[in-house]
Amino acid sequence: MDFDHSDKVKALVAKLEAFMDANVYPIEHEIEGWNADPANRWQPWPGIEVMKEKARAEGLWNLFLPHEYGEFSPGLTNLEYAPLAEIMGRVPTSPEFFNCSAPDTGNMEVLAKFGTPEQQERWLKPLLAGEIRSVYMMTEPMVASSDATNISTTIVRDGDDYVINGVKWWISGIMDPRAKLLILMGKSNPEAPRHAQHSTIIIPRDTPGVSIVRTMRVFNNWHSPGGEAEVRLENVRVPASNLILGEGRGFEIAQGRLGPGRIHHCMRSIGQAQRALEVMCRRVENRVAFGKKLSEQSSIRRDVARSFCEIEQARLLTLKAADAMDKYGNKVAADLIAAIKIVAPRMAQTVTDRAIQVHGGAGVCDDTPVADAFLINRYLRIADGPDEVHMNQLGRLKIRQYNLQ
Structure with a gap:
C-alpha cells in the first residue's frame, strides 16, 4: 500500500x-x-x-x-x-x-x-444533486436485528404491487422534511433458504400507511432535524417496479451497502479522535493546577502519548481496509472492515474520554467538541452492527481461515 x-x-x-x-x-x-x-x-x-x-x-x-x-x-x-x-x-x-x-x-x-x-x-x-434526503429502514423493535435473518416486516406481492406491513425503529433521518425516499429491508419469502428470504424495496415517504409511532432520543438528544423514530408500515402499497434487484436479494444489497458505510463511520471517528487529541493538548498546555501546567504532569503526558498511538493504529487499519476494498472488493475485505468497525469507535470513545477528563467540567458541556464526539462513538458501537456481532463473525472467519492453511 x-x-x-x-x-x-x-x-x-x-x-x-x-x-x-x-x-x-x-x-x-x-x-x-x-x-x-x-x-x-x-x-x-x-x-x-x-x-x-x-x-x-x-x-x-x-x-x-x-x-x-x-x-x-x-x-x-x-x-x-x-x-x-x-x-x-x-x-x-x-x-x-x-x-x-x-x-x-x-x-x-x-x-x-x-x-x-x-x-x-x-x-x-x-x-x-442534494435536492432530497433519504432513509434506510432495517432495524425492528421486536427482534434482535443484529441478526438480520430475524427481520420480520413483510413484503408481499399483490398483482402489480407489493404490500408492506411491519414496525421499524431507530430509523434515522425520517423526521427531516427533505426525506422523500425510504429504502426498506423486509421478508418477502419465508419459505426460501435463510439468506434468500429478504428483499429491499423503495417506498416514497408520502405513501399512505407510513406513520410515525414515536420519535426517539439518543442520550437525550433529538438529533434534529433528521431524528430517529419508530415507524409503522400498515398495508403500504408500492409498484412492483420499486423492488431493488429482485426478490430474495436483500442480504446481497445490505452487505453491499453496509461495508462502505461502516468504514465511512470509522474514517469520521478518527477525525473526531484526532480533533479531541488536539483540543486536549492545547488544554493541558494552558491550564495550571497545583502550581504547574497540566502538560507537566507525567500521567497527562502518558494519556496524550497513548491517544496518539491509538489514533495512528486505527488510522492505519482504516487505510489498509480501504485499500483492500479497492483492490479485492468488499467481500474479500470483510475481515478488515469488521476489524476497523470494532477498533475505531472504541478508540475514539477512549480518546475523547481522556480529553473530557482533562477539561473537567468544561469537558461535559458544549464549549468543546469532545463531549459530543464521545457520545457519537458510544452509539456507533451499536450502529451498523454491535461490537459483539463483528467480533463473533471476525473470530469465526479467522478460525476457518487458519484451519484451511
Missing part, C-alpha cells in the same frame, strides 16, 4: 481543510444551537443550502462515491476518500455540506450499484 497521497488527493485535502477553516468551524456552534432549539425541531438549519452550494462550487461534492460507479462518481477510491472523510468527521454536522452524510451515502451506493435506470432517474439523481 502506498502511504503517500496522490497529487489529486493532496489538492482535495488542502481545499477541504481551507473550506472547513473558512466556512465550517466558524458556524459550528450556530448549527448546534439551531438544532438544539425546540422551536426549530425537525427543521434544517437555514444556511444549509448556501453551504452546500459553496462546497459544490469548490468541487467538494459526492466525494464518497467509489470510482467504479462511473458517471455518478468523482473518481476517488475508498483509500483516497479516507483522509477527506476524516476531515469532515471533525465536525459531525459537516458531511451534509458535501453531500457525504449517512444514510444518504449508503442509499446512493445501493441505487448506483443495483438500481434500475428508472430508479436511478427518479431517486439517485436528486440525491446526488
Whole structure:
C-alpha cells in the first residue's frame, strides 16, 4: 500500500481543510444551537443550502462515491476518500455540506450499484444533486436485528404491487422534511433458504400507511432535524417496479451497502479522535493546577502519548481496509472492515474520554467538541452492527481461515 497521497488527493485535502477553516468551524456552534432549539425541531438549519452550494462550487461534492460507479462518481477510491472523510468527521454536522452524510451515502451506493435506470432517474439523481434526503429502514423493535435473518416486516406481492406491513425503529433521518425516499429491508419469502428470504424495496415517504409511532432520543438528544423514530408500515402499497434487484436479494444489497458505510463511520471517528487529541493538548498546555501546567504532569503526558498511538493504529487499519476494498472488493475485505468497525469507535470513545477528563467540567458541556464526539462513538458501537456481532463473525472467519492453511 502506498502511504503517500496522490497529487489529486493532496489538492482535495488542502481545499477541504481551507473550506472547513473558512466556512465550517466558524458556524459550528450556530448549527448546534439551531438544532438544539425546540422551536426549530425537525427543521434544517437555514444556511444549509448556501453551504452546500459553496462546497459544490469548490468541487467538494459526492466525494464518497467509489470510482467504479462511473458517471455518478468523482473518481476517488475508498483509500483516497479516507483522509477527506476524516476531515469532515471533525465536525459531525459537516458531511451534509458535501453531500457525504449517512444514510444518504449508503442509499446512493445501493441505487448506483443495483438500481434500475428508472430508479436511478427518479431517486439517485436528486440525491446526488442534494435536492432530497433519504432513509434506510432495517432495524425492528421486536427482534434482535443484529441478526438480520430475524427481520420480520413483510413484503408481499399483490398483482402489480407489493404490500408492506411491519414496525421499524431507530430509523434515522425520517423526521427531516427533505426525506422523500425510504429504502426498506423486509421478508418477502419465508419459505426460501435463510439468506434468500429478504428483499429491499423503495417506498416514497408520502405513501399512505407510513406513520410515525414515536420519535426517539439518543442520550437525550433529538438529533434534529433528521431524528430517529419508530415507524409503522400498515398495508403500504408500492409498484412492483420499486423492488431493488429482485426478490430474495436483500442480504446481497445490505452487505453491499453496509461495508462502505461502516468504514465511512470509522474514517469520521478518527477525525473526531484526532480533533479531541488536539483540543486536549492545547488544554493541558494552558491550564495550571497545583502550581504547574497540566502538560507537566507525567500521567497527562502518558494519556496524550497513548491517544496518539491509538489514533495512528486505527488510522492505519482504516487505510489498509480501504485499500483492500479497492483492490479485492468488499467481500474479500470483510475481515478488515469488521476489524476497523470494532477498533475505531472504541478508540475514539477512549480518546475523547481522556480529553473530557482533562477539561473537567468544561469537558461535559458544549464549549468543546469532545463531549459530543464521545457520545457519537458510544452509539456507533451499536450502529451498523454491535461490537459483539463483528467480533463473533471476525473470530469465526479467522478460525476457518487458519484451519484451511
